[in-house]
Amino acid sequence: MKKISILGSTGSVGTQTLDVIAMHPDAFEVDGLSAGSNIALLLEQVRRFKPRRVSVSTKELAEEIRASLPSGVELFSGNEGMVEIAAGGDADTVVTAVMGSVGLHSTLAAIEAGRHIGLANKETLVTAGHLVTELAGHKGVQLLPIDSEHSAIFQCLNGENREDVSCITLTASGGSFRDLTRDQLKNVTVEDALRHPNWSMGAKITIDSATMVNKGLEVIEAHWLFGLPYEQIQVLLHPESIIHSYVEFRDSSIMAQLGSPDMRVPIQYALTYPDRWASPAKRLSLAEAQRLTFREMDFARFPALKLAIECGKAGGTAPTAFNAANEIAVARFLRNEIPFLRIEEIIEEVLQHHERAAYPNLEQIEDCDRITRELASNL
Secondary structure (H helix, E strand, O other): OEEEEEEOOOOHHHHHHHHHHHHOOOOEEEEEEEOOOOHHHHHHHHHHHOOOEEEEOOHHHHHHHHOOOOOOOEEEEHHHHHHHHHHOOOOOEEEEOOOOHHHHHHHHHHHHOOOEEEEOOHHHHHHHHHHHHHHHHHHOOOEEEOOHHHHHHHHHHOOOOHHHEEEEEEEEOOOOOOOOOOHHHHHOOHHHHOOOOOOOOOHHHHHHHHHOHHHHHHHHHHHHHHOOOHHHEEEEEOOOOOEEEEEEEOOOOEEEEEOOOOOHHHHHHHHHOOOOOOOOOOOOOHHHHOOOOOEEOOOOOOHHHHHHHHHHHHOOOHHHHHHHHHHHHHHHHHOOOOOOOHHHHHHHHHHHHOOOOOOOOHHHHHHHHHHHHHHHHHO
16 A cells, blocks of 8 residues: 655646545555645545645644544644645655645655655756755655656656667647737737646646746756756647657657546556556547647747746756746736736846856755745736
């Protein structure tokens, strides 16, 4: 019986992780759940999966749900509560499904405690990839990717000699506005942006998909996960989201991972690795799909992607600043404070003011994150 803790249990990845666990009740046990403010859903999850440890975002919410928890359930709150869920208890694997850089401390704590990581929080590697990968190597902890693209690369590389890799290619759906021109983007609404054509995801990641920031963060994440230089990481537009990513080897062979767009497949693989179990995902029929289409990435159309890759190559605190500026800009767009194209402008303006630290420690990363957020909020 493998024990699982989930950070961000009420979000898109968190709920789908619980779907996978529910399908295999004899194989998995939920040790801890951490959620934000969706306490109604959290309490429903507690009743169904019976975790021993629960955390919510604030002390006030903790007091609100205390009387509704079954006897014996430990209750925590805030960032300290996330760390408790990640590093305390008896979990074998911690699924980090929270959005944004808030997941960094808890992920590091989980690694320090020797927990294997099911990684869906790409911002952890974007902001502190050198710290996370170094600690994971020191502790002998596996970083098992849950993003569909990184799971695809991980699967294609299984059993292969890394020296034989010529390049990896992350495929991108193009998001809600993939067929719109820059001029047509001037007046798009929040509601328009949240209509992703292929995937069911949370609001923030759906906006990131529309700006292609998400793919830029994935390029940085892939650099740390697979130890490849940026020159060996490519991006290709693939509207159908059937080829989730692929690897080209030096003999010109290409190995790809295909499947219907269903996050439960990479989630389950991270939980069962190296085994493969039956999945509820719809079986892919290439005959029904009939056609797979691809387009070269247009960096003029998606300037945020180019900017993210440049920050990744610069290293140090540059990716931290990029991520923090984007998180604030996306939040402002979702509140209808700024137009869609202003997201990219805010990121660029913040980076013009950024003073990069080349080899940052955790304190420098946190300072950069805080200062960047203040600047992006006030622009």
